[in-house]
Amino acid sequence: MRSYLEFEKPVADLEGKVQELKILAEGGEAVNVEDEIARLQEKAEQALRDIYSRLTPWQKTLVARHPDRPHSLDYIKTLITDFTPLAGDRKFSEDCAIIAGFGRFRGQSIAILGQEKGNDTESRLKHNFGMARPEGYRKAVRIMELANRFNIPVVSFVDTAGAYPGIGAEERGQAEAIARSTDMCLGLGVPNISIIIGEGGSGGAIAIATTNQVVMLEHSIYSVISPEAGASILWRDSTRAQDAATNMKITAQDLSSFGVIDEIIKEPIGGAHRAKEIVIDRAGSAIEATLSKLGGQSADDLKKQRREKFLRIGRELG
Known part of the structure; x- marks a missing residue:
């Protein structure tokens, strides 16, 4: 059953009526309902187009967090063949919040990093909702070092609310692990590209998104802090998250205008979760x-292109 966001209620009502008519027609309890079904479907599609043509930054945040949105593993399973995952940071443990390994993309060998949120209770707990611990970033560094050694490009799928803020993670050097992963991204002698497929939260995202090319899906977000946390700091009121989302300029469109990202991948009407195959194919083309x-x-x-890219952001927006 499709999951609707609060602002999609007009569409939910219309599509609900369509389903009711289809059930009646299948049960033989109604006749000549095809025209009415077609009319309602057209009306629902138009309502969806209207809503998604004027999404607010907060609404885009909700779309970016939609539970049915394709996750890193969906992209990997569809785009990558012969994928071989590698586990562990060789220092402490395995962190399932970051999927890492090697595979082939359209005939070319690549290294893959992906933050995975999970799609049900069991998998979300396993992947810690996509919030990596230090060992996750140290695993990412290990994979990037291997890729650099064997001249293999690196592709990152970014989707995290941020790095895990737990006491244990801080005790094991969370900030240092993020910094070393970011530094490794900057120092790679091979091409690297990152695609923000949902949330790009703070240093947790930057650690694997400091790349030659930064791409965002149309309704994804990229921010230094979540709107809720930003509202708590700025106004001491987390209920003002909508105001924070607007003022923080976290949408792909805002970030593209500032030169923070390089490309926007257009999503199907209604968001990536309504047509996963289409948006994954577009990501593959990018x-x-x-x-x-x-x-x-x-x-x-x-290295020079990557360095100049991020220095320019600092000079122009700092």
């Missing part, structure tokens, strides 16, 4: 185009 563009550059050129 990856292919970027790898083709960067593939002929030397290690020094890739």
Whole structure:
């Protein structure tokens, strides 16, 4: 059964009526309802187009967090063949919040990093809702070091509310692990691309998104802090999250205008969760185009391009 967001209620009502008519028609309890079904379906599609053409930053935040939105494993299973996951940071333990390994993308060997939230209670607990601990970032560094050694491009799927803020994570050096992962991204001599497929939260995202090309899905968000936490700090009132989302400029459209990201992948009407195959295919096309563009550059050129990209953001927006 489809899950609707609060602002999608007009669409939910219309699609609910369509389902009722279809059930009546299948049971032989109604005749000549095809025209009414078609009329309601058209009305629902128009309502969906109208709603998604004027989403507020807060509504985009809700879409980015939609539980049915495709997650990193969906992209990996669809786009990557011969995927071989690697586990553990060789220092403490395995962290399932970050999926890491090697595979083939349209005939080319690549390294894959993906923050995975899970799609039901069991998998969400296993993946810690996509919030990585230090060992997750140290695993990411291990994979990037291997990729760099064997001249293999790195692709990252970003989807996290932020790094895990627990006491144990802080005791094991969360900040240091994030910093080293970010530094590893900057120092790679191979092309790297990151796609923000849902939430790009704070240092938890930056640790694997400091890349030559940063891409966002149309209704994803990328921010230094969650709107709720930002509202708590700015106004000491988490209920003002909508105000924070607007003022923080966290949408793909805002970030593109500032030059923080390089490309926006258009989502189907109604969001990525309504047509997962389409948005995953578009992400694949973006990856292919970027790898083709960067593939002929030397290690020094890739490092220079990446360095200048982030220094420019600091100079222009700092």
